[in-house]
Amino acid sequence: MGLENTLFESLPDVITVRLDxxxxxxxxxxxxxxxxxxxxxxxxxxNSVSARNDLSRFGAETFRASPRQADVMIVSGRVSxxxxxxxxxxxxxxxxxxxVISMGACATSGxxxxxxxxxxxxxxxxxxxxxxxxxxxxxEMLIHAIMMLQEKVMNESVKDRRDTIENxxxxxxxxxxxxxxxxxxxxxxxxxxxxxPYTVASRHEKRRSS
Amino acid sequence: MADTKVLHEFVERLKAKNADWVxxxxxxxxxxxxxVPRTSxxxxxxxxxxxxxxxxxxxxxxxDRGPEEDPRFEVNYxxxxxxxxxRLRLKVLLSDDEPNVPTVVGVWKxxxxxxxxxxDLFGVxxxxxxxxxxxxxxxxxxxxxxxxxxxxxxYEPYSLT
Numbered sequence: 001m002g003l004e005n006t007l008f009e010s011l012p013d014v015i016t017v018r019l020d021x022x023x024x025x026x027x028x029x030x031x032x033x034x035x036x037x038x039x040x041x042x043x044x045x046x047n048s049v050s051a052r053n054d055l056s057r058f059g060a061e062t063f064r065a066s067p068r069q070a071d072v073m074i075v076s077g078r079v080s081x082x083x084x085x086x087x088x089x090x091x092x093x094x095x096x097x098x099x100v101i102s103m104g105a106c107a108t109s110g111x112x113x114x115x116x117x118x119x120x121x122x123x124x125x126x127x128x129x130x131x132x133x134x135x136x137x138x139x140e141m142l143i144h145a146i147m148m149l150q151e152k153v154m155n156e157s158v159k160d161r162r163d164t165i166e167n168x169x170x171x172x173x174x175x176x177x178x179x180x181x182x183x184x185x186x187x188x189x190x191x192x193x194x195x196x197p198y199t200v201a202s203r204h205e206k207r208r209s210s
Numbered sequence: 211m212a213d214t215k216v217l218h219e220f221v222e223r224l225k226a227k228n229a230d231w232v233x234x235x236x237x238x239x240x241x242x243x244x245x246v247p248r249t250s251x252x253x254x255x256x257x258x259x260x261x262x263x264x265x266x267x268x269x270x271x272x273x274d275r276g277p278e279e280d281p282r283f284e285v286n287y288x289x290x291x292x293x294x295x296x297r298l299r300l301k302v303l304l305s306d307d308e309p310n311v312p313t314v315v316g317v318w319k320x321x322x323x324x325x326x327x328x329x330d331l332f333g334v335x336x337x338x339x340x341x342x343x344x345x346x347x348x349x350x351x352x353x354x355x356x357x358x359x360x361x362x363x364x365y366e367p368y369s370l371t
Contacts (some may be wrong), residue, residue: 082348116364117347117356 004158020157027071027097028153031146032058034070036087039077041104048139055139060146067093070147073126074142078106079119091126099153101145102103102128105135139183211214217242217295220262227257247310251302255287255317263299264289267314270324272332276358282306283334287314304334313339331356 003023036047039164048062064070067090079087091100102122105111108131110120122128126188129152130145137145213236221244224231231254234245246254258264269288276282281303289298300309312334314321325336326345333354336342347355353366 081351082346085348115362116360 002176012159021154023158024156026149027062029059030062031099031149031153032062032064032071032073033060033072034067034090035063036073036090037076038079038083039104039106041076041107044136044139045074045103045142047156048142050139053139053143054183055143055146058143058146058150058171058181067091070094071097072146073099073121074100074101074103075126075128076103078113079125080117080123081119084119084125087122096198097156098103099129099149100126100151101130101132101142103145104137105133108133111135113131214240214242214325217298218293220298222260223261224254225258228253231257241297241299243301245301245303248302248304251287251300252312252314252317255289255314256302258289258298258300259317263291263293264296265357266290266292267318267320267324268297270314270321270328272328272334272356274332274356274358277306280305283309283332285311285328285334309333310337312337315339335359 037043047053049061054061061071067073071094073091073094075087091098100122102108106113106118108128109123110118112135114120119125130143130149132145134141218237221232221235221242224244228250231246231250232244233247236243244254265289266289268290269286271286271288273284273286274282275284276320283306285302285303285304287300287302289300290296304311309332311334313325315325315336322339322341323345325339326342328334329336329339329342330344330346331354343349344351353360355364
């Protein structure tokens, strides 16, 4: 990443330790969440920025419509298997440093939806920093989670995010999930697996989107 | 109880046109259902649309009676008329070995997505459909989810349990 690499090339460690505090303070004080409402938890997420709960007291009220301007992805609700590639793509589009909050029972573990359609825990797709239980969690719980995330951010060091994070995040795809990146194991498996005659892919299905 | 006299007239006209078009005919609780052989479904639909003013396909859906049944699959066509406000149900029965039925996209364009959904969830093949691919489930999905013998958590390795 730009900031971390430049810092380490130009500055001695003694100064960097102090910089940790400054950089982390700046990061935690303006966490910009990506607008990513998936289900009923999203209603609570909206409520947490409303007048009554006022998430802006903690510097995280600026929900961005573009993932390229966001720091935190709040996965609020159940993630369907069809949504999984889109979610991963939005995560990939977010610039470093980035964090993920898994909001609610469904995002955390699939919740009551223990079936073929729902991803059993969003941590199979993206690395999660804070899990929130509840169905749905109250806005106070989301605010608490953001404050926990802020504590986590304060304990980070800019050393931790040097360059390795990109590779780590790409490896977090579990085999067997949807092929969201070209060349994953599940993609090659899908090509070789025998299909039934009535599941032959049409030409549209064969056309692979990026 | 709804008055189904008009619908009975339509059925009589259908039978007069071609006796093979209607294999069975039910009138229960004011709802009229026709069992139609699959080869003639398009002709029946054209006739009902052109001659009987059923200008709207309200719904097209599949049903799985279970893997032990024969015929196993149903395809239901729910017709509605905005002229005389009557509803009519057509039913095509399909076996597990050959779940093929001609498409009615040529009759009502809305059948396009309905047939894709039925194909997606039941595996019914609509012959000559212009764009028969999955619509609800992901394109790499294995199997058809609403079949009775489909496991709730999906097939390996798609299921992560």
